[in-house]
Amino acid sequence: MQPTEKVGLVGHVIAACAKNRWLALLVVAALGIWGAISMRNGPLDAIPDLSDAQVIVFTEWPGRSPDLVEDQITYPSSSTLLAAPKVKAVRGQSFFGLSFVYVVFEDGTDIYWARSRVMEYLNTAQSKLPDGVTPSIGPDATGAGWVYQYALVDYTGKHDLAELRSLQDWNIRFALESVPGVAEVASVGGFVKQYQVNVDPNKLRSYGIPMNKVIAAVREANQEVGGRTIEIAGHEQMIRGRGYVKKLSDLESIALKVRDDGTPVTLADVAEVQFGPDMRRGVAELNGQGETVGGIVVMRYGENALNVIDRVDRRMEEIEQGLPEGVHLETTYDRSGLIRESIQTLRHTLLEEMLVVSIVIFLFLLHARSALIPVLTLPLGVLLAFIPMYYQGLTISIMSLGGIAVAIGAMVDASIILIENIHKRLELWQEEGGRETR
Missing domain, CATH: 3.30.70.1430 (Multidrug efflux transporter AcrB pore domain)
Structure with missing residues (x-):
């Protein structure tokens, strides 16, 4: 009586799959669909966020x-x-x-x-x-949220850096910040336009006006004052005082004090009011062609970088249609290219490995069905890797895709060894009088 060979867990699994082939195929198909859904819905980026x-x-x-x-x-x-x-x-x-x-x-x-x-x-x-x-x-x-950058280029020379910066701060920035997945759009370069009041201290001394009174007068002048309501012809009308500064003359006419003869001392009497640039501590330059104005798009935490960049590109096309004549938006950094190259590299690696392994198995074993095994197992193994990544919140990045590409080589070796071992066992079984397989 020959001793019975102990069958481990793997043996029991193989035996169960062999007895329930259709159920096994259904489970494998479900796992493949689950992996494809996890891969499609997982956060995608070029670099892992380690911040x-x-x-x-x-x-x-x-x-x-x-x-x-x-x-x-x-x-x-x-x-x-x-x-x-x-x-x-x-x-x-x-x-x-x-x-x-x-x-x-x-x-x-x-x-x-x-x-x-x-x-x-x-x-x-x-x-x-x-x-x-x-x-x-x-x-x-996060620190890895810098996904897109652009510059405003004026080929006509009709717009200076201050005008381009105002266009960026008050039009383009708000339009891009409304894109889903964008956390912030930071403006760089150019000159921030501001009202500047250059006070003459000698004139202040001659009029007897302290500096803090000038500051308070300018601050209080740029506001709106509310009142009560009155009824006119059966309709209720609201009374208010509108005092927002809209031009330089509005600032110049601010009254600081009243002389003895009843004439006011205005801001124009003690200071020079003008437009000017805010103090800056850096510049933005484009390809050595001189200073420019640009913006940096920062992605919101946990978003899919590729989807966010695609939305930003579509919004940029809409914005450019409404820009002044001669002003264009030029992309200076776009992370989506690196992401697509990473995905393309993994796709090529997977196809090459499947093709090479299938050819090798077919040439050495001369068995067509055996050559189809790596064609099925390699994509399935890659898809299954995305399931735990998705539920652990891991980003699909260059590092993870590179690891999967390297692991494909180990999966290839396992496929070849497994198929060769199966054929050897079948040959021994047939030599011992077993039923011939088809």
């Missing part, structure tokens, strides 16, 4: 030195945010008139939960900050 779950707090205090910003804004904000739940580290940076506080949370923390906690603790820190200073949190994006 921490962090929230950036940004505060402006114009005209103050870095040490004053550190003492009055950065330190109070940082010390308050340290008490927030799940905070791993708080880092602060102080610049001329600017304060940045980086709140790093524990791994796995939901970014929107973290943002809401930061907002709660900023409300507590508000009482410790100087009057008129309000901190704000940055966009819901």
